[in-house]
Amino acid sequence: MAAAQVQRMSRLMAKTLRDDPADAETLSHKLLVRAGYVRRNAAGIWTWLPLGKKVLDNISTVVREEMDAIGAQEVLLPALLPKEAYEASGRWEEYGDLLFRLKDRKGGEYLLGPTHEEVFTQTVKDQCTSYKDLPVMLYQIQTKYRDEARPRSGVLRGREFQMKDSYSFDTTDEGLAESYALHRAAYQKIFARLGLDYRIVSAVSGAMGGSASEEFLAPAAAGEDTFVDCPACDYAANTEAVTFVAAPVDGSAHGPVEEIDTPDTPTIETLAAHLGVPASATLKNLLVKVDGEIVAVGVPGDREVDLGKLGEHLAPAVVELVTAEDFADRPDLVRGYVGPQGLEKVRYIADPRIAPGTAWVTGANKADTHARNVVCGRDFEVDDYLDVVVVEEGDPCPSCGAGLKLDRAIEIGHIFQLGRKYADTFQLDVLGKEGKPVRVTMGSYGIGVSRAVAALAEQTADDKGLCWPAEIAPADVHVVAAGKAVQTEAALDAAEQLRAAGLRVLVDDRAGVSPGVKFTDAELIGVPQILVAGRRVAEGVFELKDRRTGEREELPLAEAIARLSA
């Protein structure tokens, strides 16, 4: 095997920048560009320069080792896929604009794979015929494609990105649970080895369809996901997965419905002010179209409807907001004054807070008029209770009732019991023990490998720059030649000795670059240990600096090498 080379900064394809790129909003985006780890080719499309490629590979290696350790087999599927399998599953349509679609020279239709459930199902159907062939876990680390509407945050949300996706195939639900548990444990090991701070939260299923599902979230200000965290118990969840449990109350003491004149109160704020009641005592009714049919959604006046959550609950139905034209078609729906007690032939979906027995101020279905003492279960019925409000800080924990905390995070992993959805689509059966066909049940598990680079950068960087954990860093030690020829010579010699001791070495041998710039660059690049060939090299004394703590110490080279290779 060829030995790893010492990488010289004088030749390194990594131009450091003093200023943040103009379009960068997040810390990792700024620093990965400024330190020369990545280069933008187009919106959401990036080049991994040498330093970035090393970090990406180091993460892949950790992922690969832990996937191998649970007995998953590595494969590599194509990214360019014929549309047929995705048509069969319905995702050719469902993905909408998110899918990159193209045609070949013969007019055949293809997509660039955003995820590979369909093709893995076909692969196993092709290869496995008996229960004896299962369980099986397959994985790949591969380039994926999603035509995001707003690619942003550098490599955090790209349109071309690296992902580890794996899939488990079992004949029983217990088997699936076991494959899921194996992945969960492997993910815990992976993220611990990467040095990532993470939380495991319950998640809703998204467009995948299926049952048990958890996300691995790395808390970070740049995160696009919000999650809730209970300070009192161990509950944590994706905000879309938080559920409020309805508790019926005794509503027999409420008086009858009473209409009140409320001119110029089209909003909850104006209404609450006019009546002198809190917004939480009012009932807000949002009209939406679900597959074209008008549906009303009721939530307390102080809460917002989470349209994402609503869409998830009602999927695969398509949810749209109503338009002025829809109101024109339906004179019975009085804009700004809708109340559930007067709605005929309109499906009524309500938040669990609109519990049976609760009384509300709500629209009277007449212009400038509201109604009070409108009691759920007496004056109107709820067709479906769905938790559709935007979760807020302080909402009760579904597990212990304490006030929840809200935090931002980056989704770095997702594990998911798919069940038989894809096996049904492709009729994936194997011959069971009793000689009859058994439908296979599947799990699907993802890690955003390129995203993990950004997540790690976000969590570990400080005001001086990147600051990688040792196993993930692009080098073990960054040797800096302070400037004089003798120092450069000493630095190159030290670099060679460090390499011979088995260390991965970056050496700043640049001529005509001031020591100050070199030190600043070393801190920006973020290799964990910095060895400076400075004023005492003639005596064989170097300065060793810990990038994170800033601690520095002068010591003979041999000692530095011994310490670094320990």
Place this chain on the structure above:
Amino acid sequence: MAAAQVQRMSRLMAKTLRDDPADAETLSHKLLVRAGYVRRNAAGIWTWLPLGKKVLDNISTVVREEMDAIGAQEVLLPALLPKEAYEASGRWEEYGDLLFRLKDRKGGEYLLGPTHEEVFTQTVKDQCTSYKDLPVMLYQIQTKYRDEARPRSGVLRGREFQMKDSYSFDTTDEGLAESYALHRAAYQKIFARLGLDYRIVSAVSGAMGGSASEEFLAPAAAGEDTFVDCPACDYAANTEAVTFVAAPVDGSAHGPVEEIDTPDTPTIETLAAHLGVPASATLKNLLVKVDGEIVAVGVPGDREVDLGKLGEHLAPAVVELVTAEDFADRPDLVRGYVGPQGLEKVRYIADPRIAPGTAWVTGANKADTHARNVVCGRDFEVDDYLDVVVVEEGDPCPSCGAGLKLDRAIEIGHIFQLGRKYADTFQLDVLGKEGKPVRVTMGSYGIGVSRAVAALAEQTADDKGLCWPAEIAPADVHVVAAGKAVQTEAALDAAEQLRAAGLRVLVDDRAGVSPGVKFTDAELIGVPQILVAGRRVAEGVFELKDRRTGEREELPLAEAIARLSA
């Protein structure tokens, strides 16, 4: 680091097949499918199953180590590329149907990268500003896309495939020559380590434009390239690169041009038979259109015009055959009876064999009439000498004159001095030593990594199946449990001990599969050493078999382990 796992055949995603796939023509295609290394997803689009992925990775590792050893830096560029750079270089058009093109949700136009000269040039322009930043060599091992008209031969010519491409950047021609030499030497090491039999041949440049260029060819019956090999000297070349040197002869003794009546002789064969002369004494004139203009191409009657070679010589002009309509437009051109002595205003291109002073039988530009004693330089002039005939076995070696041999081969590598073509397009300059801008000169170097899998399979397989070199094989040893429970136990135990000794192990622990099928599968899969837990396991004795030679020996397990890990 997690230890490599023993891979059990009972779970391995590699179903072996007794029969060749119906669409397979080449040995590697048949065997890689039958042994469960690859699975077809669509024409030219393949899945690498676990065994195939391991072979692919082993090859990549060798390539990576040798590229690192010459100081090339690994990067990863996107495969999805905005069209602008390829429009600037002209290749957005030039590639024609070979390019996969697509649009994003906003209508932006993209391609899937077939090769990355443009983007590497832009990268270096972005990162390097001074002669001090050069020379630089960059490489990637990446998925490439080419919409081949006839994807075939399994992974030998795919539409999605793995390639190592690298690019060198120098300020001087000498520097480029050095970067080229470094690559040439690295390629020699790589192909030697892979255990490939290969030849380095001079090549024409293809669509790339540029000067010095050599191909690395792996001789194989399945090869799509034909190359010539001199048995007397060390000359070898791509057939398209062979040149015949014209030697003028004394033509003064020839009599005057004489017309002869030759009814019903529209072909060389009928003409030669009618006149009783060899076909080689006749002059055949092919009419083509070059960018729409009619051009005649003269070659001896016993030779064929190589339209590919002609196209290469005349690129970027477009060469087409003339049609019946073209003849109708030009009554001076008599189909089947064209001769250069009567052609006015038609450019005449000739093979160097049509040397000044040579005399020919050729068309008289009248129906049913030919002319003899038509002497080159006396009766007609050649506008351009171009070597455009199809090379044939026995043609003289341009180096020593001996008769050339023709062989088929797979192109596994290509090294190429691009020069300043792309640097000119993107104005890639750096500040030179004298403070003035210097235009950069480039080299481009490719290795077909997935193709190398097929080439190795072609060269190393025998009638029993695949037969990998040790460094490339998916495992070091294939342990086979003959069938009884005690043998399976012994095999699994041996496998574990082999793994502990640092070996990569595949173990056939399948229940309900006969020993005969297991042995056949082991030979088909082609791991270099096969260790059988057979009838003497109770005594601790195994059979060790060399896959290639078939030699077998009974020995105690400890000895087998010692020998295998030596």
